[in-house]
Amino acid sequence: MNAVRTQRARTARTARMARAASRAPRPGAVLAALAAAQFTVMLATSIVNVALPQIRSGAGLSDAGTTWVVNAYGLAFGALLLAGGRLVDLLGRRRVLIAGLVLFAAASAAAGLAASSGVLITARAVQGLGAAAIAPASLALAMELFPAGPGRGRALGVWGAVSGAGGAAGVLLGGAVTQAWGWPWIFHSVVLGTALVLVAVTVLVPPGSGRGSGGPSGRFDVLGTATVTLALTCLVWGLTTVRGTGWSDARVMGALGASAVLLAAFAAIEVRSPDALVPPRLLRAGRVAAGNLLMALLGSVWIALFFFLPLYQQQVLGSGPLTTGAGQLPFAAANMFGSVLAPLLARRIGARAAVTAALLTEAAGLLWLSRLSADGSYAADVLGPSVLVGLGLGAAFVQITAFAVEGVRPQDAGLAGGLVNTTRQVGGAIGLAALTTLAGSVTAHAPLSANAAEALTAGYRTAFAVSAAVPAVAAALAVLLTRRAGTPSGTAKPTPTATGPSGTG
Structure with missing residues (x-):
């Protein structure tokens, strides 16, 4: 009799588990929600770039104040990513992601309603604070959803696609919205998009997801x-x-x-x-250290690309905000294709060969951009090289991200996501500062016979020529630094992530 009861209880329990599993969201839907969160962060990075002249006149900003509409977001985002990544592991990834989305939406609303420059710049900084929680939390949840192996490689391909598309979409959406309704609607549209992402995350990501601990003691x-x-x-x-x-x-x-x-x-x-914020074991895991160094180099030209190309299109070619934004679509499409192609290429030729080829492709596209003409056109001077850069950048981003999270312990997943985003942001800040200074110097010292368009183009050409050297150097470093994946003490050898069949790349 007891055996019959036990069997019935087991059958009932199995049926309940089956019903729960049938109601659970599919991994693809959950990944879509998490990728949308990352898309929102990248969108906010570039959405104001095209609209800066209108924001300056509409909000009464000085030259320095206009710059800080961009800088305030990047400063808060870059400085707080490590802290955000650790809080993700300590407090729970889903909880921190939802809190970050709420804060991000509230700050975007405040920016759209800002009546003074101080409120606008402060709101942009708070946006960056929210992004510093969103980026590592969403990446950590995606890593949890897709354990190391081919599935994670495909997930990171999606991640790379939406990251690149988010930056390009920001330029396009910023131009279209500014031209149609005015600059405040840039931020209103971000509020709407973030609200939709928040609903998707709340519904699709199970409440029990992402319950990590920060380490042996779990202290901050x-x-x-x-x-x-x-x-x-x-x-x-x-x-x-x-x-x-x-x-x-x-x-x-x-x-x-x-x-x-x-x-x-x-x-x-x-x-x-x-209870170190960045424990040494993290940098010894897999190819984390190499991945972060390569990401810093990649970021140094990534952000500069979105800075210089729109300026060339508007200041030299005379394109309007909408046309400039639409000009980013081929780049975005190529970036997405490169991101989706990356894990397939890595499985066929190995991770190290794949990332090297991607970086060299990007370098070739940037070198092509160094031939810009002051009396050129979008079709002749921008379209071809931007597609080449997009292909290389998308594929390189996916594989370098895979290196940066390879072999990481589950309790460090949020921190690993925060670290790789930090290196990209800091690398971008260093690269943009150096390249804008260089371009400005070349423009200032242009021959007296050169007109304004020729002087600006000379600066842009120099910036792109120097930019081309960075991924070329990164390709050489990738060959040297990713030969062997280290394994943290006390852990099993990590399963390869988007690498070749042997896992050695």
Whole structure:
């Protein structure tokens, strides 16, 4: 009799589990919601670029204030990503993602309703704070949903596609919305999109997802977090300020010097802390260290690309905001195709060969852009090279992200996501500061016989020529640094992520 009851109980339990499984959202739908969150973060990075002249006149901003409409978001985003990544692991990924989306939507609404420059810039900084929670939380949940292997490779392909598409869509949407309804609707549209993403995440991501712990004790490294956040703030602030003041400015030199001292202090703190914000085991796992170095190099030309191309189209070719935005569509399509192609290419020829080929493709496209003409056209000077850059950039981003999360322990997934986003943002800030300074110097020293368009084009050509060298160097480093995947002590050898059949790339 007892055996019959036990069998019936097991049958009933199995039936309940089957019903629950049938009601659970499919992994593809959950990944779509998480990718939409990442898309929103990337969209907000570039959506204001085309509309800056209208924002300046509409909000009564000075030259410095206009710059900080862009910089405030990037500064908060880049400086707080590590802290956001650790909180993701400590508090729960789904919970932090939802909180980040709510904060992001509220800040976007405040930016759209801003009646003064101070409110607008503050709202952009709070947007960056929300993004610093969204980016690592969504990536950590995606890693949890797709364990290491071919499935994760395909998921990262989707991730790369929406990341590149988000940046390009920001330029397109910014131009279209500004021309149709005015610049405040840039932020209103972000509110609407974020609300839809929030609903999708709430419905599709199960409440029990992402219950991670931060480490052996699960405590938050307050001192290390404060030190590295201040260090990154000084670094990003100094690099974004240099575009308007020059490298010799005392404030810039002071900020960069303070950043160096604080980063050294952070390293000393982390070595001694039992609950380090960036535990050494993270950098020893798989190819995490190599992936983050390569991502910093990739980011240094990625952000600059979205800065210089729209300027060339508007200031030299005379394109309007909408036309400039539409000009990003071929790049976005190529980027998405490269991202989807990346895991397939990695499985066929190996991860190391795939990332090297992608970086060299990007370098070729940037070198082609260095031949821009002052009396050229979009079809002749921009279309072809932007497609080539998009292909290489998309494929490289996916594979480098795979390196940066390879072999990471589940309790460090959020931090790994925060770290790789941090290196991309900081690399972007360094690259943009250096390249804009270089381009500005070349333009300022153009021959007296050159007109304004020729002088600007000379600066842009130089910036793209130098940019082409960066992925070429990264390709050489990829060959040297990704030969062997290290394994953290006390863990099993990681399963390959989007790599060749042997996992060695």
